[in-house]
Amino acid sequence: MSSLLILDASSTLCSVALNLNGETLWLTEDQPRRHAQRLLPMVDELMSDAGISRSELDGVAFGCGPGSFTGIRIAVAVAQGVSLALDLPVCGISSLATIAQAALSEDTRSRALTLMDAHMGEVFWGTYELQNGICVPVGDEQVGNPEACLEAIADWDGVIAGDGLQLMPFAGCDLTYSGIRPEARTMSRLAAEAWKDGKFGDADAHPPVYLRNSVAWKKLDEQPSLLKR
The missing domain is CATH 3.30.420.40 (ATPase, nucleotide binding domain)
Structure with a gap:
């Protein structure tokens, strides 16, 4: 308690x-x-x-x-x-794990890649998975230009969330969870x-x-x- x-x-x-x-x-x-x-x-x-x-x-x-x-x-x-x-x-x-937790609470998948607008043309990003209902990191949190995330996103089979999504340099990305902060x-x-x-x-x-x-x-x-x- x-x-x-x-x-x-x-x-x-x-x-x-x-x-x-x-x-x-x-x-x-x-x-x-x-x-x-x-x-x-x-x-x-x-x-x-x-x-x-x-x-x-x-x-x-x-x-x-x-x-x-x-x-x-x-x-x-x-x-x-x-x-x-x-x-x-x-x-x-x-902060990134918090975005992942929020997105996965609304989705049936168990993995999330989250991105935040880091300004200066860059994004903060990290990957997470649910373990007993709690998001835990998979690898280190990073900062870099959006292009650096493209390879990870291309192979990602989970949720993608966070306002950094709106900086990604390609069309057709699912923006369902882009408003999560x-x-x-x-x-x-x-x-x-x-x-x-x-x-x-x-x-x-x-x-x-x-x-x-x-x-x-x-x-x-x-x-x-x-x-x-």
């Missing part, structure tokens, strides 16, 4: 969720540039609606990326602040599994995942892929 707080700001969505002994309550807003202003007030609102206090929380999970560089840092900062203030263990949850309510399922498996711990053990740390700081004239867009 556990009470977990889940936060995500890795996309344009700003979302929070509570997993209370397996039952999920959530709030989601489309806030492309207001994550910093809205994340904590949304936490307070959700906890008030749920009728629980901060002292009743057992752990805090957050969307660790990949995704929006700024959004991930905001979620990390809030999660670490809550962790330090309340002496709670934390756990980072993959990471969201705390879906992360709730993954967080509950991580709690059960003892994966929550010190904040230092759960860093943000950018996949391209240095690229995020390049000057405009050093970003040829961006200039071509």
